[in-house]
Amino acid sequence: MRVRSAKSEGLSYQEMGKYENALSFYNQALVIREKELGSEHFDVAKTLSNMSSTYRRMGKYEDAISVCQRSLEIKEKILGPDNPSIAITLTNLAEIYRDIGMYEEGATLCQRALEIKERVHRSDHPSIATTLYILGDLYKNIGKHEEALALCQRSFEIKGRAHKCDHPAIANTSNVLAEIYECIGDFKESLIIYQQTLEIREKVLGKEHPDVATTLNDLAGLYRKMGKYEKAQLLYQRSLEIRETVLGSNHPDTIKTLNALSELYKSMSKI
Template identity: 35%
Template sequence: MLNKMSFYAQDTGDYETAIILVRYALRIIEEQLGPDHPNTAAILNNLGVLYQEQEKFEEAEALYLQALTIIENQLHADNALLVTRLKRLAQLYQKQGKIDQELPVRQRILSIHENTRGLEHLDTASSLHSLADCYQELGQRQRARFHYERALHIRERQLGSEHPDTRQSRLQIEKLLHDQPGE
């Protein structure tokens, strides 16, 4: 209940109250279920979100990593919850411009999607596109293009050529070709 109340406080912009409520919920969960329970990880993640929204990135990162460790130790390595936690960490690194740290997280997400969803799944395409964005930011245009093209092929087959996601992948490839003629 405290955690849910914190969402309301967060929605109204009252981050101080939201943090107090989440910390109190965390204390109760840790006492009742222990520090290594998946519910503890969920509360840690929620607290990380609050810190990230306030641009307290170091605090958010520490909480995300703590939650991720709990999930990795408790659940199967290919669990969807693990992917959700990894995406949150990747988004934090992306927001800070820490592409070198974001890249291995995005690679791991892609690997999980390929192994659990398959090579032709839309989640795989989305992961490919996000990974390509990282490579593009790092100036690794050939790798970016390769991943954008894989994403494009999946999206064309699954969504059709006029879907916004398909067009987004096509646009990124065109941008790469425009920026680097002759490739």
């Protein structure tokens, strides 16, 4: 299997949520590229960047950080500090830091990525939209809700012009928007956006995709805050089933949903 085919297969499996398969093909692509091009080639760095995203989704955060940092080092050596490809890897690394709770560090990386992208792209470039919503997510976790909302609204507007209304990229931003509205206590708006996000993800990705499980988990959390425990229970259970099947019982996201369901049962027992 040649490198382009291996990379293409890896991307396809990652989009489907089949991360073990994706990683296998990325590893094949990496071996070929390092052998044919050398370990410091730009194409090696691109493969490493793809691998880091897969490792992150698998919950293998140390591996994700390691390969992402290697990708960043290669790109900075070849391209200099201000290339848009470097901004992509910075954004990937920021996502990993977000997932492990290093929000300030992630925000710093994302801010640098955004500065690079805004210098080299037009203001409504889709790549900018990606960094905007991830930075918004980081700000949300830091407690900067107004800044987070503004960033995500801008991201949503850019993506709305670039994609169809049911594109997965729009759902990525809308899910974070729903989280922000939940954080500021606007449960009505949050509920509407979560439901729209779930509809898009189920339609485009399939009902057993990990991103569907994410929205189910988040929507369940909102219902729990609203005191709608039975609805929350059903959604948590469905999210848990998907995560156990697709990600495994030891994945951090699976454990997160299991713990949330346990806390819900405690709340229900007090009624």
